[in-house]
Amino acid sequence: MYFKLSEEQELIRSNVHEFALKHIEPIAAEIDANSRYPAEIFEKLGELGMMGISYPAEYGGGGTEFLTTMIVTEELSRFCASTGFLHGYSFGLVGHPILTFGNEEQKKKWMPGLATGKFVGAFALTEPGAGTDVRAATSSAVKNGDSYILNGTKTFITNASLADVFVAFAYTDRSAGVKGMSCFLIPKGSPGLIVGEHFDKMGVRGSYTSEVVFKDCIVPADCLLGKEGDGFKIAMSALDVGRIGIAAMSTGIAQACLDESVRYSKERVQFNKPIASQQAIQWFIANMSTDVDAARFMYMYAAWLKDQGKPFSLAASKAKLFCSECAARHTTKAVQIQGGYGFMKGAKVERLYRDVKLAEIGEGTSEAQRMIIAGAALR
Ligand SMILES: Cc1cc2nc3c(=O)[nH]c(=O)nc-3n(C[C@H](O)[C@H](O)[C@H](O)COP(=O)(O)OP(=O)(O)OC[C@H]3O[C@@H](n4cnc5c(N)ncnc54)[C@H](O)[C@@H]3O)c2cc1C
Structure with missing residues (x-):
């Protein structure tokens, strides 16, 4: 076993982090409030090669592993769940079926536009x-x-x-x-x-x-x-890949909960000391931090299996189920840590609390994932 991302993957994660901090974080609340598709962000992501990073170079992609795409999805979701969701969706539910089942003409027609963010699917x-x-x-x-x-x-x-x-x-x-x-x-x-x-x-x-x-x-x-x-067959294959995207998106949301909870609990003073010094808050944060690691391992393992050409459908269902439910748990805790302030419109954790619900529903509900997982366990 080798628990390490490649240098390229680390670099891409850090570049996407910087990009998201600069271009997405400042507008994420406005995107949510106005229910606005951030076309300008997708244009930039396309220019940076992030919309097709793991598509083959012959179709305008970056030729990296699928795992790299998922790292990008996670990092985008940490700042804006809508952007991260759409990024993973584009790969799993549109690019993947065309690449896997399309003939040469279909791939040439659609893939370069999808890879550069010029086409939406x-x-x-x-x-x-x-x-x-x-x-x-x-x-x-x-x-x-x-x-x-x-x-x-x-x-x-x-x-x-x-x-x-x-x-x-x-x-x-x-x-x-x-x-x-x-x-x-x-x-x-x-x-x-x-x-x-x-x-x-x-x-x-x-x-x-x-x-x-x-x-x-x-x-x-x-x-x-x-x-x-x-x-x-095509629909199920696309959903298998899409579910890893939802798992990566959920991990980004859980990481954002951790980021917000650490920041807020150090700043907020009650009883003459930061609430971070209270054991009750520390336990929330310890659980969050542990689950973020577990969620990341789950989606990365499923993506790695796909990159190795091994069966990954069951791992994708497990990752989707675990990551979405753990992110949902921690959005509740992240609001709790911010008390009334977390309940107010405009608080990032309030947005995360609403955004995460899609992860338990879209691309197969939690119950659908349990049916798949139980079916495999009981076979
Ligand atoms: C924001 C959003 C975006 C979406 N985007 C797309 C998209 O781009 N393309 C697309 O095709 N779809 C899309 N969907 C649809 C999504 O995939 C479905 O909502 C999802 O699969 C659930 O279907 P449903 O809403 O009809 O719920 P239902 O299937 O009616 O389920 C209702 C409830 O019953 C449960 N349930 C159903 N059957 C069983 C069972 N056998 N055992 C136990 N529990 C069961 C479900 O888990 C759920 O809790 C989107 C949904 C949302 C909310």
């Missing part, structure tokens, strides 16, 4: 009647000569209003069960592709989330990703 799987139960989807795609015609409604789709490309799922053969689900790369502006208003959300408000309707939406047949019937 969306992953459209969830439907009003099909959340955890993905198989219950009703969207359909019917082949018609050189095209497919899609009909159906997707909901809670991140980036829908910004997306240049949708990685979207629909049944081409309902009678075949999940083996009849297919995946399409749908370009923005396709006829019959309708994106709804942004939902108003509790947290991660710098990301846009909308309904997407396919109303006799026509796409060329070469938009099919993989083969007909590969859709469910």
